[in-house]
Amino acid sequence: MGILPDQYDKYVRFFKFMMKYWNSDVFTFPDGGVPSSDKADASAEFDHTPEELTEDLKKMGPTYVKLGQLLSTRPDLLPPQFMEALATLQDDVDEVDYKIIEEIFKDEVGMRISKAYKFFDPKPMASASIGQVHKAIMHSGETVAVKIQRPGIRKRFIEDLDTLMDISEKAESVSEVARNFGVHNVIEELRYILLKELDYTLEAQNLITLKENLKDFKLLFIPAPIMDYCSSRVLTMEFVEGGKITKVSPLKLMDLDLVPLVDDLIKGYLKQIIIDGIAHADPHPGNVYLTPENKIALMDAGMVARFSNEMQETVLKLIIGLSNYDSRRVSELLLSISEYDEQKVDVALFKKNIERKIQESENQKAKDLQTGRILIEINQMAAKQNIHIPVDLNILGKILLNLDQIVAYLTPDYDMQQTMKKYVQKLMQKKMKEDLKPSNFMELFLEMKDLTENLPFRINKFSENLANNKIRVKVDTIDEDKFTGAFQKVANRITAGLIIAALIIGAAMLVQIPSSFTVFGYPAFAFVLFIIAALIGMYLLYQILFKDANKGK
Known part of the structure; x- marks a missing residue:
C-alpha cells in the first residue's frame, strides 16, 4: 500500500512518535525483571515516564489508545509500571x-x-x-x-490499522529489533481485537x-x-448498580464477609481459563464492580481471551508446577510451547533463571505470593533470551496480576496460592471426567475398530516382506555394522524362540501316540524333544540375564 496524500498526516504522526521512543530504554529495559512497585522510583530508571507515554498515545488518536491498552497485556515488551499506566488508558473524547x-x-x-x-x-x-x-x-x-x-469510528480505525500494518511490515523487513519484538504480529493482533470489539x-x-459459564458462582454477576x-x-x-471495587470505602469493607467473594472471583476465573476456554480478558479494577447486593460484577466483555484445549491443559500443568515450586517442570512446559532457535538460545541459562525465580517465590510468605507477577517476570526473562512464549500466557499473567491487585485490596491476608492449588485439583478431576464423555469413547472405539480391521493385513504384509527379505531399516548417525549385528542377534533369538515353541508343540503331540520306548512313562522321542527345548531355553535365558546385562554396563 502506497503513501496516499490523505494518509500523510498519519505517517508523519507515527514517525514522530517512533523517533521519540525507538531508542528509548522503555522498550529495552535491561534486566527483564519487574521493578519496584513504587511508581516514582521505578519511573526514574527510564528516560520517559509512564504518564508521558500515555499522553503521547492519547494525542495520536483512538487507534493508538487501543494499541496502548493492548501493550498493557504484553510484559515481554514493556516494564510493569508502564503496563499499569496503559491498562487504565482512556480517551479524552x-x-x-x-x-x-x-x-x-x-x-x-x-x-x-x-x-x-x-x-x-x-x-x-x-x-x-x-x-x-x-x-x-x-x-x-x-x-x-x-x-x-460513535459515528465514523469503524472507518477511522480501519484506516489507521491499514497504516500501522503497512509500516510494521516495512519495519520488520529492515529492522532486526522489529523482527525480534514481532511488531507486525502485535499490530495484526490489535487489528483482530479491534475488529471484534467494533x-x-x-x-x-x-x-x-x-453468564452461562459462571452461573454456579452465586457471588459473580x-x-x-x-x-x-x-x-x-x-x-x-x-x-449494574454499584461502583469500582477498589473505590469501596474501607469502612464498608469491614462490614462485609469478603472471603467468599474472593473465593468465587478466583475460582470463577480458573474455571473460565481451564475448563471453558473463554475468559473475561480485562479484569482490571475499573472493570470489576461491587453491587449493592454485595456481588462482584464483571464489566466490559468486548475483549475475551480464548484458550485452546492444549493451552488449557498447559495452564493447568503450569499452575500445578508453580504451586509445587517445580522449576524443572515449569521450564520444560514453557519450552515445549514456545518458539526459539536452539542454536542461538541458551536453554540451560533460561532453566537456571526459572529455577532462581521459583526458589525466590518459595521463600516468600504465602500471602505475598503473586502468581500473575511470577508469570510476567518469566515472560520478560524469556523475551530477553529470544524465547517467544505464546501470547495466551502473556494474557494469563496479566489476568492473574489484576486479580492479585483486587485480592490484595479486599483481603490483604488472603492465601490466593492455596485457593488456586486446591481448586485446580478439583478442575483437573472435572476435566478428566469430561474426557470420559461418550463422544470421546466413540472416537476411541472408531480408532480401535480401524486398528482391528487393518491389523491382520498389516501383519501379513510385514511377515511377507520379512520372508522375501524386503524389510529395509535406514538409520542415520550410528555404526551400521554394530546395528546389523545387533539386529542379527535379535533375529536369531526370535528364530530360537520359534524352534523351542515348535519342539514343545511337537513333543506334546507325540506324547499322545503310544510307544514301546518310554522314559519315566513318557514316549522317549517326545521326552528328548522336551529336553532339547529346555536346554535351548535355559541357554537363551542365560544369554539374556548375564551376557546382555554385562554388555549394558
Whole structure:
C-alpha cells in the first residue's frame, strides 16, 4: 500500500512518535525483571515516564489508545509500571450529540429511542473512543445500559490499522529489533481485537456465554444483553448498580464477609481459563464492580481471551508446577510451547533463571505470593533470551496480576496460592471426567475398530516382506555394522524362540501316540524333544540375564 496524500498526516504522526521512543530504554529495559512497585522510583530508571507515554498515545488518536491498552497485556515488551499506566488508558473524547445518537439507534434497531424505551437519558454516563453509554428504562420497568458506537469510528480505525500494518511490515523487513519484538504480529493482533470489539453483537454473545459459564458462582454477576435492542453498533444490557471495587470505602469493607467473594472471583476465573476456554480478558479494577447486593460484577466483555484445549491443559500443568515450586517442570512446559532457535538460545541459562525465580517465590510468605507477577517476570526473562512464549500466557499473567491487585485490596491476608492449588485439583478431576464423555469413547472405539480391521493385513504384509527379505531399516548417525549385528542377534533369538515353541508343540503331540520306548512313562522321542527345548531355553535365558546385562554396563 502506497503513501496516499490523505494518509500523510498519519505517517508523519507515527514517525514522530517512533523517533521519540525507538531508542528509548522503555522498550529495552535491561534486566527483564519487574521493578519496584513504587511508581516514582521505578519511573526514574527510564528516560520517559509512564504518564508521558500515555499522553503521547492519547494525542495520536483512538487507534493508538487501543494499541496502548493492548501493550498493557504484553510484559515481554514493556516494564510493569508502564503496563499499569496503559491498562487504565482512556480517551479524552467529546460526547456525541444526542440527535446523532438517535439516528444511529434508529438505523441499527429499526425504531426510535422513544418507542424502544420508557426513559432514555440523553446525557451519557461514559464516553470512550469506540462508543458512549446511556442509562435507560425499558417499558417493563427494567433499568438498562445502552452502548452506542460513535459515528465514523469503524472507518477511522480501519484506516489507521491499514497504516500501522503497512509500516510494521516495512519495519520488520529492515529492522532486526522489529523482527525480534514481532511488531507486525502485535499490530495484526490489535487489528483482530479491534475488529471484534467494533461488532457489538459479538460482545452480546460474549456476555451470554460468560453468564452461562459462571452461573454456579452465586457471588459473580455478568449483565445479560437485551437481544431485541442489540446490533453491531448498539448494545443494550442489564444496568449494574454499584461502583469500582477498589473505590469501596474501607469502612464498608469491614462490614462485609469478603472471603467468599474472593473465593468465587478466583475460582470463577480458573474455571473460565481451564475448563471453558473463554475468559473475561480485562479484569482490571475499573472493570470489576461491587453491587449493592454485595456481588462482584464483571464489566466490559468486548475483549475475551480464548484458550485452546492444549493451552488449557498447559495452564493447568503450569499452575500445578508453580504451586509445587517445580522449576524443572515449569521450564520444560514453557519450552515445549514456545518458539526459539536452539542454536542461538541458551536453554540451560533460561532453566537456571526459572529455577532462581521459583526458589525466590518459595521463600516468600504465602500471602505475598503473586502468581500473575511470577508469570510476567518469566515472560520478560524469556523475551530477553529470544524465547517467544505464546501470547495466551502473556494474557494469563496479566489476568492473574489484576486479580492479585483486587485480592490484595479486599483481603490483604488472603492465601490466593492455596485457593488456586486446591481448586485446580478439583478442575483437573472435572476435566478428566469430561474426557470420559461418550463422544470421546466413540472416537476411541472408531480408532480401535480401524486398528482391528487393518491389523491382520498389516501383519501379513510385514511377515511377507520379512520372508522375501524386503524389510529395509535406514538409520542415520550410528555404526551400521554394530546395528546389523545387533539386529542379527535379535533375529536369531526370535528364530530360537520359534524352534523351542515348535519342539514343545511337537513333543506334546507325540506324547499322545503310544510307544514301546518310554522314559519315566513318557514316549522317549517326545521326552528328548522336551529336553532339547529346555536346554535351548535355559541357554537363551542365560544369554539374556548375564551376557546382555554385562554388555549394558
